[in-house]
Every structure is written in structure tokens, then in C-alpha cells.
Amino acid sequence: MGPPMELRFPTRDELRLVDVLHALSDPVRLQMVRSLDRADGALACVELLLPVSKSTGSHHFKVLREAGVVYCREKGTRRYYTLRRDDLDARFPGLIDAVLLADANAS
Amino acid sequence: MGPPMELRFPTRDELRLVDVLHALSDPVRLQMVRSLDRADGALACVELLLPVSKSTGSHHFKVLREAGVVYCREKGTRRYYTLRRDDLDARFPGLIDAVLLADANAS
DNA sequence: CGGAATGTTCGACCAAGATCGAACGTTGCA
């Protein structure tokens, strides 16, 4: 597939509030985060069943990844994503929980 | 000045997570929210000392207002803004506090 | 009344962003 495993993502210390907030401020990306949060483990892209095209999905994954909201691991043709919940909470205490709660209450 | 006091803003129930997150995901608007939070009472626009032009400031106030992040009250030539902290917390428990905390820790 | 202060709107500009289909590269399996 694309480039090596050197997908860009910020370390915990590099997480920027504005980037994270922006990444979360899109309905599709919020849905992605919700699905990842509810999953028992990592989810492959296809498992997320996004309501947009494959390429748009890719774009959204990139935003989430580069904002530091998710991690990605490649295995074969698949990429497995996990929510960086621990990192996010360590860096911005309570934020991701509040977002997920607010999101759940809206559903 | 502009139109009557019927500035548009959502009621507590109408607050939308994505809109609030988006409103908060800009550095200037985050600064505005920070200033309002730290103030003892309402602040007039000029008191916020924004690092952008007056018109851009107006634009930002509008975004915050329409997302439901702030209230606005007119008095004379001035408009006084307050953070809708209670509403935000009631609707999205913990969110605004987490954002403000994260913001403070970044400073 | 004139001028200053205040804040908004408008128009323009440029950038960013969400979206899509096509093309592509990689993996895995029959």
C-alpha cells in the first residue's frame, strides 16, 4: 500500500487542543470515534461502515490520525484503528469522556 | 447598529455538539472563551483585546453566539458577552470544563 | 449637532475542508 509505517501522528505531548477539537467537530469523524470507543478492540476501516465513499473515509482517518485521536496498525491489506483514549485523557483530562458522553446523549 | 436584539442563538436544548466543538476549535475563539471565563462579569468586545481586526472579531463573536457558546447583551454602543457555562455544562456535562482546563494547561 | 466609539455587514481574497471517482500499490488466496 502507500508509504511505510511512518504514518504521521503526534506523540502524547504533541497533542494540540485545537486540532483535537477540530478533528472531533465533524459528524462522520465523531461517528468513527464513537464506533472505535464501543469496539472491544481495534477496528479495521471496513468494519466502521462509514456513510461516505472510501476515499472520503481515508481522508477522515488521516485527520483523526494526524490530530492524534487514533492510532493505526497495518496488517496485510488492512489497517486497524484504535482510539487513543488514554493519551487524550492524559493530555486533556475529561475531554474525550465528555465528548463521548455528549455524543451518546445525542443518540 | 445592526439588526434588533434578535441575535440568533440556540436554546440549551438546541445546542449541538459538533457546532460547539467547531466553535471552540479556533485559536482566536478559544482565547475569547478563555477571557470570558476568567472575567468577573460580562465583557464588552473591546475588552477582549483580540489579535485580529474588528470585523474578524465580529465574525468570531457570531460563530460563538450561533453555536451557543456565548450570550450577548447590548448596552449603548457596546455589546457585552458572557460564556454560557451553565448551559454548556448542563447539555454536555464536563465538556467546557475540560476544554478550559486543557486550554489553561497549554498556557 | 458633530465627532468619537462601538460593532456589524459587505465584498473580496485566499485557504481549508468535505466529497467523489479513478488510479494506484500492496496483500492474500485460489
Place this chain on the structure above:
DNA sequence: TGCAACGTTCGATCTTGGTCGAACATTCCG
């Protein structure tokens, strides 16, 4: 080896958004 599956990138499109200066409307005070 060929094909399917997977996910990315590219280019295009359209929308949204941040920015600015100018023009404007309102308020207030000397």
C-alpha cells in the same frame, strides 16, 4: 499468476471559513 480486497493518493468540485478594509448604523457625550 490473476483477481479480489483493502486503503491511499490524486485531481476536481463545491462549500466553508478566516481574514481584511471600507462602509454603515447606532449610541453617547461635549
